[in-house]
Amino acid sequence: MERKLTCIICPLGCDLTVQVEDKKVLDVQGHTCPRGKKYAESECTNPQRTITSTVKCNDGSLVSVKTDKPIPKEKMIECMEAINNAVATLPVSIGDVIIEDVFGSNIVATQNKK
């Protein structure tokens, strides 16, 4: 089976053509650097995503957060439910863990907030 992808690793957005059989990548064409080939292989066998969002704080404001490593794409909705149900206690500093171990990733603050 042939899959057409756009590489999302850098702004160049190379068009990738991937030959896949039984969830095995046989060939990748169209990448202009090794990162594109790695992305295509990951996307066709075990797609991952980094989540960015906001968490409610105990004063009613919001603090921006992200996963500290990519999580399986199929777990994105469950990850967002965990983020939506969380409440961060102020003060918060960049890198503070707001939620531990959500599908192998911590949800960490990406801004300072007093």
Ligand code: SF4
């Ligand atoms: S293949 Fe390389 S150059 Fe092309 S979009 Fe991906 S990372 Fe960028």
